[in-house]
Amino acid sequence: MESRTLLHASLTLLILFTSGIGGQIENGSPLKMDQALLIFHNQLTEEVHASYTSDYCYKCLYQHLVTVKPNNNNASAIISTKFTLTVQVESQTRNATFCRWSQTYEEGGHYSIWIYTLDANNRSCTNIVDKRPNNAYLPILVAALLLAVIALLFVVIPYICRRRCTSKFIKTICCQGPQHSEDNEESHASETAHGTVKAKPTRLLSLDTFRGFALTVMVFVNYGGGGYWFFQHAPWNGLTVADLVMPWFVFVIGTSVVLAFSSMQRRGVSRLQLLRKITWRTVVLLLLGFCFLNYSPRDGPLSWSWLRIPGVLQRLGFTYFVLSLLQTFWGQKEIPLTAYNWWNPVQDILLYWPQWLIIILLETLWLCLTFLMPVPNCPTGYLGAGGIGDNGLYPNCTGGAAGYIDRWMFGDNMYRYPTCKEMYRTTQPFDPEGVLGTINSIVIGFLGMQAGKIIIFYKKMNIHILCRFLVWTVILGISAAILSKCTRDGGFIPVNKNLWSLSYIMCMGCLSFLLLGGMFFVVDIKGWWGGQPFIYPGMNSIFVYVGHSLLGFYFPFSWEMRFQQSHWEWLFQSLWGTALWLLIAYLLYRKKFFLKI
Helix, strand or coil: CHHHHHHHHHHHHHHHHHCCCCCCCCCCCCCCCCEEEEEEECCCCCCHHHHHHHHCCCCCCCCEEEECCCCCCEEEEEEECCCEEEEEEECCCCCCEEEEEECCCCCCEEEEEEEEECCHHHCCEEEEEEECCCCCEEEEEEEEHHHHHHHHHHHHHHHHHHHHCCCCHHHHHHHHHCCCCCCCCCCCCCEEEEEEECCCCCCCHHHHHHHHHHHHHEEEEEEEEEEECCCCCCCCCCCHHHHHHHHHHHHHHHHHHHHHHHHHHCCCCCCCHHHHHHHHHEEEEEEHHHHCCCCCCCHHCCCCCCCCCCCHHHHHHHHHHHHHHHHHHHHHCCCCCCCCCCCCCHHHHCCHHHHHHHHHHHHHHHHHHHHHCCCCCCCCCCCCCCCCCHHHCCCCCCHHHHHHHHHHCCCCCCCCCCHHHHHCCCCCCCCCCCHHHHHHHHHHHHHHHHHHHHHHCCCCCCHHHHHHHHHHHHHHHHHHHHCCCCCCCCCCCCCCCCCCCCCHHHHHHHHHHHHHHHHHHHHCCCCCCCCCCCCHCCCHHHHHHHHHHHHHCCCCCCCCCCCCCCCCHHHHHHHHHHHHHHHHHHHHHHHHCCCCC
């Protein structure tokens, strides 16, 4: 007992003496963002092997980290601090694990792991902090505080405007909202002494605000999101902020289709004219995505061998095409005014039964292909990332049936850097805008159409609209919770943006109804907020999306960062680029320039 106490005391003195000089990277280069340094000190008489796995990586194999020679030798390794890591130390010569622990290491920290002998049969490891880590979240906390102050000013300044403020600029940007509409128009005419003059149609400002909010977040995350992992797409299962924006945008497309097409049909626009408009917009979206956004001069000479066929605008274009056809052929030109029937509370569903039938058939097709389609050398119904996941049993099964269909159809003309590539060490290409996921993109767009139908059916009955939005929020939220079992990886169908899984679109539909309903209440019903500044990109969404994608790598939207050790500069660059596009959208609104296709 005394010898063990003496051993602990000696080891403590050794650690205290050496920890001040440990933790330097061998080549002298500083740690980068989201990195920490581990130094393993081996006090044993045998060589040890350190390996790790990320707790975010589902059932992943341990990966080699470093080998440490015996007799007071040490070795260092740089690790990622994005997620909690499980590290284990094993013997190189015999099948024995000396120690295993899970820890969330922090950015810029230097950590020493001392491996030593407790007694003849036991080995142990001790973690010591050599250099205190940085506060990686300080930049975003400061930015959030500044944005909160700016938002407060947008509340205070309109009050000043109403108190006889004379600044035309402040009045315009803060006190006046958009007054005309295109995609959600409800037009009417007014008679004047000089004849019939068309009045400016009423615009559903909350829809533009929601669209602009989704687009603003999309620009921010596409510009790096300050380098924070939660502003980047999830490696596979799970949700981050970046995973929210595209389904929100698709949801708004569905709502806009119903409002715009209902208005045009009431004005007597023929079905042939609608089909021409649908075809034109779809072709333009497909060409914009394929010819401009899937390729840039930075990629080098254009080659068909690697040019990506799927893409975001391609997905949006095809989704718009299907939703528009549903509304053109099976939409209601007029709301029937009949006596009360038992089905009146659900008439906004039953009157569109052909649309619902088609959507149910599409979702059934997705379920059958996903869970019943045989995939060579893969288990039927596999939803994992492959690679080192699932204990490395299915390394070439990334995405299951969805990945297999895309690789069969597109070959190498797919996205080459899926979000699972780094963590899961995958080798197969996988495209998040693939064929099978497009089915569920149509489904969430159809949920957006349902929101539009509610707005039309219960026009001027705001309480009914909000109540029905709340009902859909609850139904979809419960459905997502059941399918996912409220877990990241253990559900019947995990929430997965790469696959656009059924639980994912249920979850996103829930959030979409909740956000649109909240904005409808605040912006359109109460008038507490005019939607600024999000309403401006929301009214010029195609221009902002294409523009930020094409010009994002050029100054003044981005530059080569000099300080890569923290999030400060990257966050500033992301916010700066996003703010520039908000300003551009506002200036275009002032000039009454709206890019339409």
